[in-house]
Amino acid sequence: MESSSARSNVSERNHLGYARSTSMDSTGPPLAGRSGSMLSRRSSRQSSRGSISLSREMGDSILSSMRHSLQSADQLLGDIDSSVLAQLIESGRVLSPEGDVDEDTARISEHNKIGPLPDEAIKQNNEKFASALVSSAETKDTISNILADSSTKVEPYKLSLRLDYAAYMIHLAVFGFLGVFTRYGLQKLFGPDCLALTSDQSPLYPDLPSNMLGSFLMGWFGIIFKADIRYISDHLIVGITTGYMGSLTTFSGWNQKMVGLSSKGHWVNAIAGVVLGMFIVNESITIGAETGERLRSLILKYIREKSLIGHKYGWEHWRVDTRTKQFVLLSVMIILMSSFWVLSIVLTVVKMHSLADGAVLWMGCSVAPPGVWLRWYLARLNGQGIGKQRSLKWLPIGTLVANVLAAGIMAVLAVTSKAVHTKRSTTILSGIQLGFLGCLSTVSTFAAEVYTMRRSGQIARAFVYAASTFLLSFVLGTLVYSVPVWEKHYK
Numbered sequence: 001m002e003s004s005s006a007r008s009n010v011s012e013r014n015h016l017g018y019a020r021s022t023s024m025d026s027t028g029p030p031l032a033g034r035s036g037s038m039l040s041r042r043s044s045r046q047s048s049r050g051s052i053s054l055s056r057e058m059g060d061s062i063l064s065s066m067r068h069s070l071q072s073a074d075q076l077l078g079d080i081d082s083s084v085l086a087q088l089i090e091s092g093r094v095l096s097p098e099g100d101v102d103e104d105t106a107r108i109s110e111h112n113k114i115g116p117l118p119d120e121a122i123k124q125n126n127e128k129f130a131s132a133l134v135s136s137a138e139t140k141d142t143i144s145n146i147l148a149d150s151s152t153k154v155e156p157y158k159l160s161l162r163l164d165y166a167a168y169m170i171h172l173a174v175f176g177f178l179g180v181f182t183r184y185g186l187q188k189l190f191g192p193d194c195l196a197l198t199s200d201q202s203p204l205y206p207d208l209p210s211n212m213l214g215s216f217l218m219g220w221f222g223i224i225f226k227a228d229i230r231y232i233s234d235h236l237i238v239g240i241t242t243g244y245m246g247s248l249t250t251f252s253g254w255n256q257k258m259v260g261l262s263s264k265g266h267w268v269n270a271i272a273g274v275v276l277g278m279f280i281v282n283e284s285i286t287i288g289a290e291t292g293e294r295l296r297s298l299i300l301k302y303i304r305e306k307s308l309i310g311h312k313y314g315w316e317h318w319r320v321d322t323r324t325k326q327f328v329l330l331s332v333m334i335i336l337m338s339s340f341w342v343l344s345i346v347l348t349v350v351k352m353h354s355l356a357d358g359a360v361l362w363m364g365c366s367v368a369p370p371g372v373w374l375r376w377y378l379a380r381l382n383g384q385g386i387g388k389q390r391s392l393k394w395l396p397i398g399t400l401v402a403n404v405l406a407a408g409i410m411a412v413l414a415v416t417s418k419a420v421h422t423k424r425s426t427t428i429l430s431g432i433q434l435g436f437l438g439c440l441s442t443v444s445t446f447a448a449e450v451y452t453m454r455r456s457g458q459i460a461r462a463f464v465y466a467a468s469t470f471l472l473s474f475v476l477g478t479l480v481y482s483v484p485v486w487e488k489h490y491k
Contacts, residue, residue: 156320156322167235171235171243176247176372177368180368180439181361186210186213203269205253210248215285219284219288224292224296225296249443252440255403255470255473256414259411263486282454289451355423363428363430368435368438371436371437381401395461400468412480413433417430
């Protein structure tokens with residue numbers, strides 16, 4: 001890649017604040033108004049925070065490279081552990097249980113007032129990142145820019161450990177509600193009662209439209225615009241990707257519909273539903289990434305043209321980097337979460353009393369937040385490997401566990417509904433399936449991880465990961481749901 005192209009790409013990133021953006025764990029000098037003691041305290045943190053900061057900055061550089069040229073990204077990412085890239089798609093700061101990290105990691109976490117990221121895998125891949133990134137002139141300039149600017153960054157205001165953790169939980173809950181609403185609406189719109197394009201008896205299962213939309217949006221906000229949004233707010237990007245798109249899509253619902261078809265002897269439709277569904281979500285995220293890249297280049301071109309005639313864009317004003325902005329945003333999100341949750345519970349009680357239409361939706365919304373939180377918690381397992389030897393670090397264990405676990409519980413509730421077979425029990429169980437299990441499992445993150453592996457040239461790993469997810473979920477669903485249905489002859 002020519003140096004002029006590299007300089008142009010770096011210039012484009014500067015227009016949206018990339019060269020000055022502060023990641024979740026980045027370092028920099030304190031604000032001018034800080035006291036002397038705080039200056040001293042933050043100065044002492046500088047060295048301990050360096051490894052996490054550098055890892056996150058390098059990660060953003062990789063995603064930035066994917067934005068600017070998906071073709072060149074194939075060459076750039078070929079030798080990098082795909083589990084690290086998968087973590088960059090849907091990342092958030094999580095607390096780690098005591099005894100789970102060594103003293104150095106715990107000390108870094110305390111200084112940062114956050115729990116450790118899946119940094120074991122990230123740290124071990126720093127050398128791979130460096131060697132791969134310096135292979136192109138563009139990324140050489142990017143890293144130099146990042147390192148040169150690290151001494152001039154102004155560190156944004158950080159919430160305390162508990163408030164920061166609570167802020168993530170609140171954002172996840174609010175966007176989780178929105179994801180359930182959207183998924184339910186798409187089910188009704190494309191289902192038998194409206195457009196009649198999806199059904200329980202077809203490979204085009206009811207959740208296919210929401211899985212398509214969520215995967216497409218993940219290409220936009222999980223890859224192309226991720227760093228732009230995170231520059232504004234760390235909590236916001238986690239809320240959008242993990243909260244909204246993770247709850248908009250559902251793997252457990254998809255798997256259960258295919259298990260249901262196979263239990264009735266429709267094996268061809270079941271297999272077609274898996275193969276066709278996987279092809280569609282893969283294409284959705286690919287199209288999302290490509291169109292998002294094009295849209296972002298048009299936005300940058302527009303900003304450049306306006307800048308040439310004297311217009312200035314104050315991106316700094318949108319950034320949530322002060323104490324006032326942090327607490328105003330947190331207050332607004334608390335009000336939204338409380339309103340949504342209270343409204344959902346009240347309407348659940350009212351609708352369940354008369355078993356009116358909408359009872360399943362409001363029941364689902366009432367139990368949605370715990371599902372989002374559990375999936376976010378399990379995401380820490382990605383990149384950690386299996387056993388003491390930490391083998392298979394490339395495998396996103398957290399996403400795999402969340403999807404298989406949700407598929408198993410979904411099968412349990414489905415067979416319970418057939419065994420009890422009352423309208424009230426069916427409504428309650430359907431609400432739990434829609435909300436809790438729909439939010440616990442995800443297709444958007446799963447598709448993003450498979451997409452990342454494919455784009456980095458690790459086709460075999462992508463196939464093994466996708467096949468393992470489907471086989472484990474389908475076999476578990478068959479044992480839990482289909483076998484009792486066959487034995488008891490449930491209708």
